Amino acid sequence: MGGMRSFTQDTDKIKGAKINKDTLMRVLKYAKPYKWFLALFLVFIIIDALIGAWTPLLFKAIIDKWIPNKDTGNVIFYAGLTALLSIISALLSIAQRWVSTKIGQGVIFDLQNQLFEHIQKQSLAFFSRTKTGALVQRINGDVMGAQAVFTNTLSSIFSNTLSVVFTLAAMLSMSWQLTLIALLLIPAFIFPAKLVGPKLSQLMRESYDLKADATQLSNERFNVSGALLAKSYGDPKVDAQLYAEQIGKVRDLSIKQALTGSFMRVMIGTVSAIALAVVYGFGGVMAIKETITVGVVVALASYLNRLYGPITSLSNIQVDVLTALVSFERVFEILDLEPSVKELPNPEDLRTFVADNGSSITFENVSFRYPKDSEVSLGSLETISDERGDSDEMILKNISFNIEPGQMVALVGPSGAGKSTLSGLISRMYDPNEGTVSIAGKSLRDVSLDSIRETVGVVSQDAHMFHDTIAANLRYAKPDATEEEMIFALKEAYIYNLVEDLPQGLETVIGDRGYRLSGGERQRLAIARLLLKSPNIVVLDEATAHLDSESEHFIQEAFETALAGRTSVVIAHRLSTIRKADKIIVLKSGEVVEMGTHDELIAKEDGVYHELHDLQFSDD
CATH class of the missing domain: 1.20.1560.10 (ABC transporter type 1, transmembrane domain)
Known part of the structure; x- marks a missing residue:
């Protein structure tokens, strides 16, 4: 042992x-x-x-x-x-x-x-x-x-x-x-x-x-x-x-x-x-x-x-x-272990640039590989080494694109294409090995991590909840949130009726990792937490994956209202959920192979997006 x-x-x-x-x-x-x-x-x-x-x-x-x-x-x-x-x-x-x-x-x-x-x-x-x-x-x-x-x-x-x-x-x-x-x-x-x-x-x-x-x-x-x-x-x-x-x-x-x-x-x-x-x-x-x-x-x-x-x-x-x-x-x-993602001594506040220039996102010739074990951890703390961690192979290769303020952009591609990795660069979970990731025209390396957290909100496929009350889990995103603000966010995420019916309401303890809630309920609570934070940029990494069709329909309607005016990046396997995206970026083997609207990409009969679309809907 x-x-x-x-x-x-x-x-x-x-x-x-x-x-x-x-x-x-x-x-x-x-x-x-x-x-x-x-x-x-x-x-x-x-x-x-x-x-x-x-x-x-x-x-x-x-x-x-x-x-x-x-x-x-x-x-x-x-x-x-x-x-x-x-x-x-x-x-x-x-x-x-x-x-x-x-x-x-x-x-x-x-x-x-x-x-x-x-x-x-x-x-x-x-x-x-x-x-x-x-x-x-x-x-x-x-x-x-x-x-x-x-x-x-x-x-x-x-x-x-x-x-x-x-x-x-x-x-x-x-x-x-x-x-x-x-x-x-x-x-x-x-x-x-x-x-x-x-x-x-x-x-x-x-x-x-x-x-x-x-x-x-x-x-x-x-x-x-x-x-x-x-x-x-x-x-x-x-x-x-x-x-x-x-x-x-x-x-x-x-x-x-x-x-x-x-x-x-x-x-x-x-x-x-x-x-x-x-x-x-x-x-x-x-x-x-x-x-x-x-x-x-x-x-x-x-x-x-x-x-x-x-x-x-x-x-x-x-x-x-x-x-x-x-x-x-x-x-x-x-x-003594230096973080691989570090702030400058006197970082600038990203929110200032977003207020002046809008919440655009730019990738310029970005390449990325996962850090090697010795670069980010200690041998005595590690699990069995991930093979990717010791590889020099780039997971993302020379990625360039621009997302205008307020646009909804979807990332699609086969499993392992690099979608989640790319979304992690937007919230600066990692730094690229080459190239620059910018928000509002400012490189993320030049701004404070706190201001990035305030600007970018993330909902992942595996929505983590603490063993605490619903209110405490919501306030993790906004510690000073009022009860009225929490109720509004819950309504926007179509989960307030559930919370209202609970004997203790917002003070209900949801158990270890939120297991007293169903997968879809946890996901909607995570979306409510995001809406309560009200960031300028939203990253949804398979955020609707655990929702049933009816809940997904309500959430999609809520997103159209709640995300209006915000820049959003959506990763989804269900291509039906991203047809209204302003732009779809198709990734394969870490490279951008296609980019355009749903109509533009579906028209390319020999394209990757068209193939993914046909496979998914033939399975359905």
Whole structure:
């Protein structure tokens, strides 16, 4: 599965990696907006480390000074002070967690927003090659992995380092001999951490990827399209078995992970007990010889956990840092991916030129091939490569034509002729490899993408709807649309009667991809969305393909009124729907082979349009 490949690549990357200074500096830039939180975080850590180093000294004072002097008041006072410091330390731990989480969640928010906005800028070719699950994993999983730098790793480095420094200083001040013995035992703690720690990290990442694969299977089977396919062609037992195999791997890995973690805890616990026994043994002998006091022995024993625990954590800190940096690098790969369709630094507003010159469309010697995979995507994000993507063959070849403002122009031709590709150039889903596409006499490369979206409206054959209300789906085209405007658009698209009869009307939720509506109803709702947007140019890519004859008749009548005065480009297999077109452009193998009105083209008995017309109506 894709997830397992990702895991293997990342694990190998971590094993042989070194901390990249450039990546680290880039990561730290994301913490800059939270510098005051970082400063507060550091203050909390310093205070907590000082409290931790001071507490055993209070034990020493109680044992060596106040108990022998039978000073009940000071015994109670020092014991109470110890309890108070423990409470303060606990509160500081909560405060540290709050600040680190504030920083980490802030970085997640900033990074996810930046990623989402950057991905939105990618061309259609990027999305046609990208695995959605892999992309979502970058936005969610890798960003969460990167967050660990600020919520866990950063805290671990600062707090553990300070704890070790303050603890060693306190221990050396009391007995350099016992401190030396304690230091000699450190390798016994580092060994199990070094042995098991990286393995635990690998198991955790592998577990994430296996869970992602199981989730992907669930998503594919449980969305409406997947459920329909499964019920039509699938075998529930086979799917259940496949899912059982995947979650079985998760189960087995989780057991292995739990056992590995337990093994490390048992090893460290055993070494801790031995270390404590050694310190008490040597310390006891020294106390008997009156080289040190009993209070010193107790205090030094208390310091052991504050010494060995942080050192054990720091021994694996490089793995933690590298793991987080790999997640950051995977995020940066997306952020560094340049969109194949880019705006100029200061683009002009297309609407200004349309207002002055009208909504004409001009193709001048346009040739186009689909971008290669390496030009628009990342290998780790791609599905099986589309053969067209790696081909130098032009899909459109030297296309030239002009559409006057207000004209209705139809694109016809056999399947694969390049009709949809050509229409995609009008809305600048792609840029041509050669030649120029202009609207109102202005090259689309020179104007802002926002102004193109405002000027050009598209209704495709597969009208996508969000799992939301009818009103929300309509307002996607015009966020400030009033209820009256939406009702008018629905009436123009001949779907208002349906909406009016629904119990919740415009607030009816239409389900995943609009599956609570029929194909024709979804298409009419998409047309209503277009009419609500009211663009100057309309591109209809098989927009009436899912309509029955009666609905199609009503829509054609509505289009004549609604599209009056607008430039429109219509792609239709049903040639009966484009007889009234001002111009028909016939494409074959990516070239314009004929152009004219229906009457002019039908008169050419050996022409492509005439042949298509005869084939269609003989089939009918």
